[in-house]
Amino acid sequence: MPWREYRLGTPSTRPNWVNQDCQTFTQVLHVTHIENALAIIPGGTLKPQLITDESKLNTRRLLVNWVSPNTWGTGYRYGNVAFALDWPDLLNGKRLYWVEVMPYAIRACRILITEKDYTGDPDMIPYDPTTGEGPWWWNRTENTHYRNGHICLEFMLEFDLSAAACNAISFVKHHDQYCCIKETSCRDKGMEYQEAAGRFVAGTISKETDVRNVNIDNNAIRGGWWWLMMTWPRDGYRGAPGVEADDEAAHALAHAVTGAYYRRDNDKFVKLARLFSSRAAIQSAVKSLVKAKFPNMPDDD
Numbered sequence: 001m002p003w004r005e006y007r008l009g010t011p012s013t014r015p016n017w018v019n020q021d022c023q024t025f026t027q028v029l030h031v032t033h034i035e036n037a038l039a040i041i042p043g044g045t046l047k048p049q050l051i052t053d054e055s056k057l058n059t060r061r062l063l064v065n066w067v068s069p070n071t072w073g074t075g076y077r078y079g080n081v082a083f084a085l086d087w088p089d090l091l092n093g094k095r096l097y098w099v100e101v102m103p104y105a106i107r108a109c110r111i112l113i114t115e116k117d118y119t120g121d122p123d124m125i126p127y128d129p130t131t132g133e134g135p136w137w138w139n140r141t142e143n144t145h146y147r148n149g150h151i152c153l154e155f156m157l158e159f160d161l162s163a164a165a166c167n168a169i170s171f172v173k174h175h176d177q178y179c180c181i182k183e184t185s186c187r188d189k190g191m192e193y194q195e196a197a198g199r200f201v202a203g204t205i206s207k208e209t210d211v212r213n214v215n216i217d218n219n220a221i222r223g224g225w226w227w228l229m230m231t232w233p234r235d236g237y238r239g240a241p242g243v244e245a246d247d248e249a250a251h252a253l254a255h256a257v258t259g260a261y262y263r264r265d266n267d268k269f270v271k272l273a274r275l276f277s278s279r280a281a282i283q284s285a286v287k288s289l290v291k292a293k294f295p296n297m298p299d300d301d
Contacts, residue, residue: 003098003127003134006109008148020149022137025069027167028087028155033079033181033188034196037169038203041214046083046161053180055110056100056123057156064112064156069147075175080188080196084167087145090157097124098134099156107151109135114158163214170217171196171224187264197224198231199262205289206259218296225290225297231261232279233270242277245284250276254285 009021018024030046040046048063066078067085076082094113102108111127118124129138135148147153163169171193179186188196201224204211243249253275260269276282291297 001098001125001133002101003109006101006107006135006148006151007133008135008137008146011146022146023149025145025147026087027084028067028069028090029071030065030067030083030085030161031076031078031172032081032083033186034081034200034203036079037081037083037200038207038209040083041163041169041209041211044163044213046163048158048160051156054102057112060123062112062156062158064158065161067155067157068153070149070152072172072175075173075190077175077178077180079180080171080174080191080193081200082170082172083161083163084170085161085165086167088143089165096127096129097121098127099124102154104152108154109151110154110156111136112156112158116158166215168215168217170220171200193220194223194227197221198227200224201228201290201294202258202262204293205255206262211293216294218294218298221290221294221297225287228258228261228286228290229283231269232282233273234279236270236274237276237278237281238274239277243275243281243285244277245281245288250281250285251289254282254289257282258286258289 009019011022012019032040046065048065051058051060051062051064069087090113094115095117097112097114097118099110099112102110112118112124119126127134129136129145130140132139135151135153137146139146173193174186174188174191174196176190177183179189183189197220201221203209243253253272257269257272260272273282276285
């Protein structure tokens, strides 16, 4: 079988040690760009999309959601927002098919998870994870899932995913050079997770995104709020009679400031921010919007 070349190793027997080629996993991530995440959350569903890369299935009109248990310290090609999903829950009642191996610098083994029956399809081979013969092993005796960490394991899910069912929504670094959408024009390339959280927070306010029904990492939101605080202009505020945090106009002006920041309109962002009477005033006004949107965000120490 084609997956035997990528077979995982054996679980470690040493205390506090994990073999790179045999790592446990309980969840997978769907990573996307901030703009996409803000469009997904109100609808409550991660909708599968057409396969657009060099996959042999890219002419089949299959719609899939991409997920993976891999983590990337160098950054993700897919964006900055990570939807974490419980892995065992995704498998209930599904069929599994080996699709292909992509010849990237780190080989990417792809497995389709679907409710459809593709028996006899020449592009798909039924995959049994319980045998331990491939890069993903499901040890049914222990009900534990293992993966070969030397390769990239990509799962193609041919069904909708519920945003509300995600364990958590958090933030990751975007890769400095590579992007799954547009490598030459993606403005998020290289963006660190904390800046991504700040732009996400600003976007939820600007777009009035309802986030009440999703599980967002509130500590990550706090980091995003701290990032926003660092972006205020250091000087040039109007002073009296500038807008104070408790003025009637403060809410509207704070909303406009976060919108300009989210859109990356830096000139307008600075001009609007300086209409406040002071740095403390803009901080207080924007924080009231953030706390209204994310009431469980931890308070400052």
